Amino acid sequence: MTSTSLPTPWVRPPDGVPGGGGLVDRHGRVATDLRVSLTDRCNLRCSYCMPPEGLAWLPKVEVLSDEEIARLVRIGVEQLGIREVRFTGGEPLLRPGLVGIVAAAAALHPRPEVSLTTNAIGLARVAPALAAAGLDRINVSLDTLDPERFRQLAHRDRLDDVLAGLRAAKDAGLTPVKVNAVLLRGINEADAVPLLDFCLAHGYQLRFIEQMPLDAHHAWTRGEMVTAEAILEQLSAAHTLVPDHEERGSAPAERWLVDGGPATVGVIASVTRAFCGACDRTRLTADGQVRNCLFAREESDLRTPMREGASDDELAERWRIATLGKLPGHGIDDPSFLQPTRPMSAIGG
Numbered sequence: 001m002t003s004t005s006l007p008t009p010w011v012r013p014p015d016g017v018p019g020g021g022g023l024v025d026r027h028g029r030v031a032t033d034l035r036v037s038l039t040d041r042c043n044l045r046c047s048y049c050m051p052p053e054g055l056a057w058l059p060k061v062e063v064l065s066d067e068e069i070a071r072l073v074r075i076g077v078e079q080l081g082i083r084e085v086r087f088t089g090g091e092p093l094l095r096p097g098l099v100g101i102v103a104a105a106a107a108l109h110p111r112p113e114v115s116l117t118t119n120a121i122g123l124a125r126v127a128p129a130l131a132a133a134g135l136d137r138i139n140v141s142l143d144t145l146d147p148e149r150f151r152q153l154a155h156r157d158r159l160d161d162v163l164a165g166l167r168a169a170k171d172a173g174l175t176p177v178k179v180n181a182v183l184l185r186g187i188n189e190a191d192a193v194p195l196l197d198f199c200l201a202h203g204y205q206l207r208f209i210e211q212m213p214l215d216a217h218h219a220w221t222r223g224e225m226v227t228a229e230a231i232l233e234q235l236s237a238a239h240t241l242v243p244d245h246e247e248r249g250s251a252p253a254e255r256w257l258v259d260g261g262p263a264t265v266g267v268i269a270s271v272t273r274a275f276c277g278a279c280d281r282t283r284l285t286a287d288g289q290v291r292n293c294l295f296a297r298e299e300s301d302l303r304t305p306m307r308e309g310a311s312d313d314e315l316a317e318r319w320r321i322a323t324l325g326k327l328p329g330h331g332i333d334d335p336s337f338l339q340p341t342r343p344m345s346a347i348g349g
């Protein structure tokens, strides 16, 4: 794991670096959307993310406490212009303090939008508490409706738990419930239409995500991935799709109205139609490292200075400096592209 070598204790930022303001990079992008990974652990083993045997989990002492997470989120919102906070992982529902972490984020001023990305295992139990704590929106990952393919893809027999979690999210008012699906060649590539029909029937908003080179095995290949074009071709064979011209802004999903609307389907073509130029994300890993991009090969440590007594201002300045060096694009198509050392589960998707 590489880390930028910011010395501790904190030193003044280099000349030309503003001593205040938001998270601006050298290409003029401003990060306002914070993704916080609450744990690197997970109870599934989706093959595009984690190996069946699991990974060497972060030692507990390295994982931020609930209070440390709440503090960094507060600094992001109060000092750095963060307007959306999404909790993810690993599987964020495995974090015992999740409801309190959500409540702390939702109590901030200005109030950020607070959301969660989850595999929904166990959500049936906690959805009402999460909604009461102030959770605004939820994304549930679901790649197939076939129990056997689910087991093959995620190495666990938990489809029923996911479906129960989805229902509970809707019942708790966490709407519109979004469903994220990744298609893998030879496993669930034919599931696009059944997933869309299911989401249309239940009022869930479906978005397909192109598989990215973030698997622990480094087995991803450009030639094997199911492209946005292939997904749209399948969907168009069963439904009429018309581009939804509502302003996309920095939202990664391109959307289509299905059969005249109002239902839509989204495709996040992170690989074949990259949207790095409009990226407004910044990421915090479960062990307190700032990543300015999913594909960054460098991280900036906030945990060590925080535990050594750094002030809010010092931590905010470190976060700004970490943002400055964000690369213009992920470079997946570049022959020199190198996959990040951490897989998706340890970065926070």
Ligand code: SAM
Pocket (backbone or CB within 6 Å): 042, 048, 049, 088, 089, 090, 091, 092, 117, 118, 119, 139, 140, 141, 180, 181, 182, 209, 210, 211, 212, 213, 214, 215, 344, 345, 348, 349
């Ligand atoms: N465990 C939670 C879940 O699955 O929703 C949250 C963490 S997961 C890493 C977040 C999202 O990343 C999921 O929607 C998952 O499908 C997606 N994801 C994981 N690995 C991916 C990859 N290699 N390419 C594209 N999406 C990926």
Ligand code: SF4
Pocket (backbone or CB within 6 Å): 042, 043, 044, 045, 046, 049, 050, 089, 090, 091, 119, 141, 344, 345
């Ligand atoms: Fe777990 Fe989510 Fe990765 Fe699947 S995608 S293994 S549910 S972290």
